[in-house]
Structure formats: C-alpha cells, structure tokens
Amino acid sequence: MFNEVGKLDFVQVHNRYMRHLDNVIVLNCCDLTLARLGLGDVDGDTALCTNDPTILNAVIDAPTIINEDDKKVAAPVPNNMDSIVKMELKSLHNLTGRCTNVNTYFQNMALEEGNLQARVLENSVLKFLQGQIIDATKNGLEVEIPYVLDRLAIQMPYFFRFVNGGKAEDYQHSTKSPFNQFCVVAEKYIDDKFQMKDGKLDQSILGIESTRQLLQDISKVSQPKFLSYLARIEPLYKEYNEQKSPINHRLKEFNELKKWERDNDTRKAISAEYARLREEYKTQCEEICPYPSILASVAVEIAYQSYRTYSFAWLFVDGLLENLKQRENVLKREVQRVNRLTNWNIESKELAVQAGMTTINDLEFPFHVPNGVYSLFEIMGQFFIGYEAERESVVQTSNTSSLLDGRSTRRTLRNYPLGFSTLKKSQEESQLIADDVLGKKLQIQVVEYRYAHIVDEQGKVKCIIPRDQVIRRDEGLSFFDFDGTAIEFLSIEKVTKSSFKAIVHID
DSSP states (O other): OOSSOOOOOOOOOOOOOOOOOOOOOOOOTTTHHHHHHOOOOOOOOOOOOOHHHHHHHOOOOOOOOOOOOOOOOOOOOOOSSSHHHHHHHHHOOHHHHHHHHHHHHHHHHHHHHTTTGGHHHHHHHHHHHHHHHHHHHHOOOOOOOHHHHHHSSSSSOOGGHHHHOGGGGGGGGOOOOHHHHHHHHHHHHHHHHEETTEEEEEEGSSSHHHHHHHHHHGGGBOOOHHHHHHHHHHHHHHHHHHHHHHHHHHHHHHHHHGGOOHHHHHHHHHHHHHHHHHHHHHHHHHOOOOOHHHHHHHHHHHIIIIIIGGGGGGOOOOHHHHHHTTTTOOOEEEEEGGGGGGTTTOSSSSEETTTTEETTTEEEEOOOSSEEEEEEETTTTEEEEEEEEOOOOOOOOOOOBBBBOOHHHHHHHEEEEEEEEOOOHHHHHHHHHEEEEETEEEEEEEEETTEEEOOOOOOOOEEOOOHHHHHHHGGTTTTTGGGGOOOEEEEEEOOSEEEEEEEEEEO
C-alpha cells in the first residue's frame, strides 16, 4: 500500500483544548501528513486508524505525491451542444479500470520479487495518473496512460476469471498475491464440489434451479389441476412474448441512440406500452386462475422451466411474494457494532451483557442488547457482535387457500424410460450408482413438492429425478403424486458424468 496510507507516531496530549476529544485524529498542519493521506481538502473524510500488523507490514515507504496542477482546468469553450457532446464522449472510457489493472500487474511483480519497495516508481506514477483520470471528468483535462504502461493492461487480474470465465492463462497470475492465493484455493474447492464449465459454475448438475424453488409453492393445488392451468395459460404466455417482441425492438433501438438523442417522450411511450401489455395479460391469466400463489407457480413453471424467459412470471408479483414468504428463514444473523471499543486493543472473543451493561478489559459501558454472551470479532479496528435471532420480514402478502381436491396423476408405469441425476462429477462415479440401483426395488420420496428422491429402505438418497422430468405435461403426469411409490430399475440405458437413463417399473 502506498499513498493515502501513513505510519504515524501518536503522542499523549494533556492540552486542555484537546483532551476531551475521543476517536478523533489530530494532525500537525505544518507537514505533508494531510497531503499524504489524501485529506488535504479537509471536507469531513473518515480516516481508519489501526495497528493491525498485516496492514503495517504492507505499507510501502514511498514519496508523498503532490500534484502542483491540482486546481488546473481545461481552457474554456463555448457553451453549446457540440461542447457538451465532446465532454460526454471524453468521459466514456474505462481508463480508471485499465490504470488499476496496470497497477495490479506491477504490485504482483513486487510480490514475486519479494521486495515491496521494488516497484514504488511504477505504483506512484500510476497512483498519480489515476487521480488525474478521476478528476478529468470535472476539470476537462486530457489524460492518457503512456503506451509503455497501457500495454500491460491487456490481461485483467486473475480474480476476474470468477466473473468472466475463460482460461487461467488469459489473466494475470501471481503465486504470491494474497487475493490470487484465495482465488486458487476457492477454485480448487469449487472444482472438488461442483462441475465447472470454462471457469464458471455449472449449476445444471444440481438437477434443480434454486430460484424457481423459492418462487413456487405447488403444495396448495392438486397436480391434475396444476397441469390444467399450465395448458390454459401457456398460449397466453406465447401471445404475450409475441406482442412484447416489437416493443423490445423499439427499446433496443432507443438505447442504441446517443444519450443526447434519447427524448423522454419516447422513453415514456415505450414504458406505457410495456405497462399496458403487462396489465392486459395479467388480467387474462387471473380470469383463468384467480389464486395468486398458484398462478405465480404456474407462470414460473412455464417461464423458468419450459422456456427460460423469466419476465412473464414477474407479472404476478403478489403470488411470488407469497411463495417467497413461505420459504423465509426467520432465523436471521444479526450484526451490531460496538462503538465504544473502536481502536481498542481487545483480545477477548466474547462480550457478556447483563442488564444493559457490559465489562471488558476493565472497561464498563452501557450496551443495549438482550442479556447474554455474544461472539465478538474485529474488522480493521471496528468491533462487532454477532448473534442469531428470530425476525420475520415485514412484508404484506396475499394468502391463497388450498385447492387440493384429492385428485392425482399417479398410475402404474411399466417399462418406463426415465432419466436420473446422480449429482456426481464423472461418468465412473455415475456408473457406480447406476450399477448399485440396477435390479433393486427402491422408493420415490417427494420432499416439500420440490424434489423427487429415489431412496433405499434406510431412507438414503441414491439418485434423484431431475426437476425438468418431474412434471411431464405431454403425458399428464407429475411425479410429485408418487410419494412412497415403489420403483424397480430393470435396465440401464446410458450413463453420463452426472446422470443416467434407465428403464423402470413404477407401481
């Protein structure tokens, strides 16, 4: 770390004008400390004071950067549309990010060389440039990263692989960078636990979509009725998307215009068209299914499962909120800052509170939380307590009654082809599971109308029916109706990395 960071010597002061101050840093105004910390404008910035050894060891002893042209601005230009356009175009760049990438490159080099001082010149120049780039939007000055430095910004820092994917060699990589080390460890953990596709997490191996699970509550309606709603609402979904397509095209053309060419009237007209279309089809769907929770679940099944275009489901926000509320975890993790301990040297990991008072390191002070012993942790000089407490979100939702009518899609299925997910990473592992279930009679276990597990006599999960095969609309069948049904694996047809296909008998 360099600039805006300084190692300071603190002294005990008995001056009657300052001794009442608490948690306030008083600096000498006759040296460069204020300028070094970037607080020279004295406009109420907050400074962090810490004696954390990790931070202290990382502070680089670099010269204080003074920009003599700090208040310099570009030459005045006429106040007309051309000048405004030029100013806007000059600000449409990514120089701040490129400068940071170059800086990261040199910081990684210093770490690899084992000498944090080795790249002070490059770091200082880039810090100076970054300040100029940030201020250029206000002062109108031209700023350019020298080519000899800018060419090093081609590769982004390694942690961007978690965002953009791609191959490891496409990114900057340093074995000494703490953040890179964290990324490598995280990658190894993710790769051990999950399947990766080109540097990104492949959620398809889970066989389920967690977002859809949260937005649906199928327990309130019989499966025949649910399938009936799907069949009646799906044509409206298709009509909605057909009519939405030309509006999307208009919006795309509008967004491709230059900022100064976009008029508010056109923007409002497009928004009004969207609003009219949403209201029209929301009303038609509610005439078919006037039950908010069930209608939302039907829309999610169509939009998320069948077509992977999600906006239709969000026409029915009332039902979605009701379904989400059903899944709410009321046990929340609460975190509260202990202001009185800021920048104190506290080694204890616990804070005991009794009758609104607490004592730690011979310091007693009021702290208004329920009586108890709380875990205490410190983050860069700030102390916090953490605890779990029951707290429901204050959200008003609809309250859909149950439409269960005793009807079911359950029936005997002989020589029935069905796919199963193993949640494994290799074909060899999936083959072992397929071999294990072959010839056995197991049981289908439906969990909260969200999963269909295949379990043995002890209740151990062997594999699952993937969510996209649980509801088979073309056959008028839902495996959510098959809880407790026996299933026998007659033959294995095909095995892949995380799944297999089998011929089964379900009685």
